[in-house]
Amino acid sequence: MNTVLAELGRKYVERWVAVLVLPGLLYVAGAVAAHRLGHAHWADVGRLADLPAVGGPLDGRASSWVLVLAVLPVLSAAAGLTARGVAAALGRLWSEPWPYGLRWAARRLTAARAARWQAADLAYRAALEGAGARPPAEVRARIDALAARRNAVALGPPAHPTWAGDRLGVVGARVWAWYRLDVVFAWPRLWLVLTESEQNALRAARTELDTAVTLAGWGVLGVLPAVWWWPAPLVAAGVLAVALRRTRAAVDTLAHLTEAAFDLRAAVLARELGFDVPEGRLSPETGAQVTAHLRKHV
Incomplete structure (x- = not known):
């Protein structure tokens, strides 16, 4: 033990x-x-050369x-x-x-993030709906970029600041x-x-x-x-x-x-x-x- x-x-x-x-x-x-x-x-790094000698009453080997x-x-x-x-x-x-005292700031930040996410989500869904059944490669790449932009804000509607x-x-x-x-x-x-x-x-x-x-x-x-x-x-x-x-x-x-x-x-x-x-x-x-x-x- x-x-x-x-x-x-x-x-x-x-x-x-x-x-x-x-x-x-x-x-x-x-x-x-x-x-x-x-x-x-x-x-002026040269001023650091004598740093060990600085200290007033703490000068000396023992100190x-x-x-x-x-x-x-x-x-x-x-x-x-x-x-x-x-x-x-x-x-x-x-x-x-x-904390309670910062709840007002948390609500504002959360609302701002939610607005960004919603705008990115609307752009993604609009591009997805307008792409058709078999969109060309450049359209799929744009849809993927819009999805990544939305997900960079949050994977779902933001609930945290x-x-x-x-x-x-x-x-x-x-x-x-x-x-x-x-x-x-x-x-x-x-x-x-x-x-x-x-x-x-x-x-x-x-x-x-x-x-x-x-x-x-x-x-x-x-x-x-x-x-x-x-x-x-x-x-x-x-x-x-x-x-x-x-x-x-x-x-x-x-x-x-x-x-x-x-x-x-x-x-x-x-x-x-x-x-x-x-x-x-x-x-x-x-x-x-x-x-x-x-x-x-x-």
């Missing part, structure tokens, strides 16, 4: 260092460099060791925790209902429409019938999403050194742009894999619960029975 606890403690420390301390150390070093350069000498061994790890961990807190707030704004919220939320709507399965009640049971490789794929997608959102948190936190160094917002904007792109890709991957899990294992779940399901996909009628069984009158 002591060996197990020691191994768990070692892995926890390794993860703590990798997730919090090392990125935080890079951030603290950048903030110190920004403070040293200042607005007037923002590109430098105190700074390196005690102060910097604490500051790095604090920066890491702050970035993860910002990332958690961003994640909630992107995928969950907004952000793309990520709609992309994750539409999984439940699509599974319900196709199988009559309630995702909230079915997902924990479905997870238990997935193979190890399928579970690992979903875990990897979730980890990639968490990493991308955490990077966005660092991007927001990167604005703070602008107090001393004016290019900081440009660097932060670049980090945030990369994080948003990675987040969009990770959300799309996670949504696809979650829906694929239902496509591949919904019938297996029904059979494991004792329902008579022939080989093939789960029918909506049986799915409705499974949902009623899982809800247990809730």
Whole structure:
């Protein structure tokens, strides 16, 4: 048991260092460099050469060791925790209902996205209806482009102020429409019938999403050194742009894999619960029975 606890403690420390301390150390070093350069000498990297000697009362070998061994790890961990807190707030704004004080903004953003989706959907349907039974290749290509334009806004009528919220939320709507399965009640049971490789794929997608959102948190936190160094917002904007792109890709991957899990294992779940399901996909009628069984009158 002591060996197990020691191994768990070692892995926890390794993860703590990798997730919090090392990125935080890079951030603290950048903030110190920004403070040293200042607005007037923002590109004078030569001013960083004597950075270890700066610090007033902390000059000297002993004080430098105190700074390196005690102060910097604490500051790095604090920066890491702050970035993860910002990332958690961003994640909630992107995928969950907004707080009460921001509901008015959420309604406006949702309405704007809904208007864009409706306009794109009308253009797609008009092109589809006017194409005829056997449209030429260029017409089919235009119809496909219009469908992609609509789907880039959302796969269905937007109900969330952000793309990520709609992309994750539409999984439940699509599974319900196709199988009559309630995702909230079915997902924990479905997870238990997935193979190890399928579970690992979903875990990897979730980890990639968490990493991308955490990077966005660092991007927001990167604005703070602008107090001393004016290019900081440009660097932060670049980090945030990369994080948003990675987040969009990770959300799309996670949504696809979650829906694929239902496509591949919904019938297996029904059979494991004792329902008579022939080989093939789960029918909506049986799915409705499974949902009623899982809800247990809730």
